[in-house]
Amino acid sequence: MKILVPGADEPEVGLSGLALPTTVFSRAIDRVISWFGEFASVLWTILVMTIVLQVVLRYVFGIGSIMLEEAQWHLYAVGFLLGLAFTELKEKHVRIDVLSSGFTSKTRLWIEFLGITCFLLTFSLMVIWFALPFVISSWQLSEVSAAPGGLPYRWAIKSFLVTAFVLLALIGMSRLTRVWAALSSSR
Numbered sequence: 001m002k003i004l005v006p007g008a009d010e011p012e013v014g015l016s017g018l019a020l021p022t023t024v025f026s027r028a029i030d031r032v033i034s035w036f037g038e039f040a041s042v043l044w045t046i047l048v049m050t051i052v053l054q055v056v057l058r059y060v061f062g063i064g065s066i067m068l069e070e071a072q073w074h075l076y077a078v079g080f081l082l083g084l085a086f087t088e089l090k091e092k093h094v095r096i097d098v099l100s101s102g103f104t105s106k107t108r109l110w111i112e113f114l115g116i117t118c119f120l121l122t123f124s125l126m127v128i129w130f131a132l133p134f135v136i137s138s139w140q141l142s143e144v145s146a147a148p149g150g151l152p153y154r155w156a157i158k159s160f161l162v163t164a165f166v167l168l169a170l171i172g173m174s175r176l177t178r179v180w181a182a183l184s185s186s187r
Contacts, residue, residue, distance in 0.1 A: 020178040029174035037086025043079040066149040081164035085171040113179045124169035131161040
């Protein structure tokens, strides 16, 4: 007899090998994270085009541009930061499943639950806590690039530190609800 938590669908088996049902909360958060992941994937295309433009300008026309160089750094940083939560959603991040692969499903769920609460959420909240003053200071100073001809609005790029870890905390909570639903249904 299979018991499902109200609001949960059939369990999905991800790359971790855990059968996790979705919840109302997880479906909503997963949609938001998917949107940010798709946005990040578009940034990679823009980054490649920016690099090609920079190379053509430099080696064909002999024109160097600090602004284009900084744009590459910014695009890479934003793409990477926004991709963190999407990577967690798709279970494409580094995991230590080698150790837990021999455990029972219930034990693996408890390991996942503790890992999310003790490590993922704690780390995300610590980064947000320490990044907020850094970002606020940058906004208050209207920080710009120190390089002549560099990009303005350095404060905007620094804001993605907080954004990325808020998204990572949200996807952690989403997965936590799924793990809890799986634990509840296995009782």
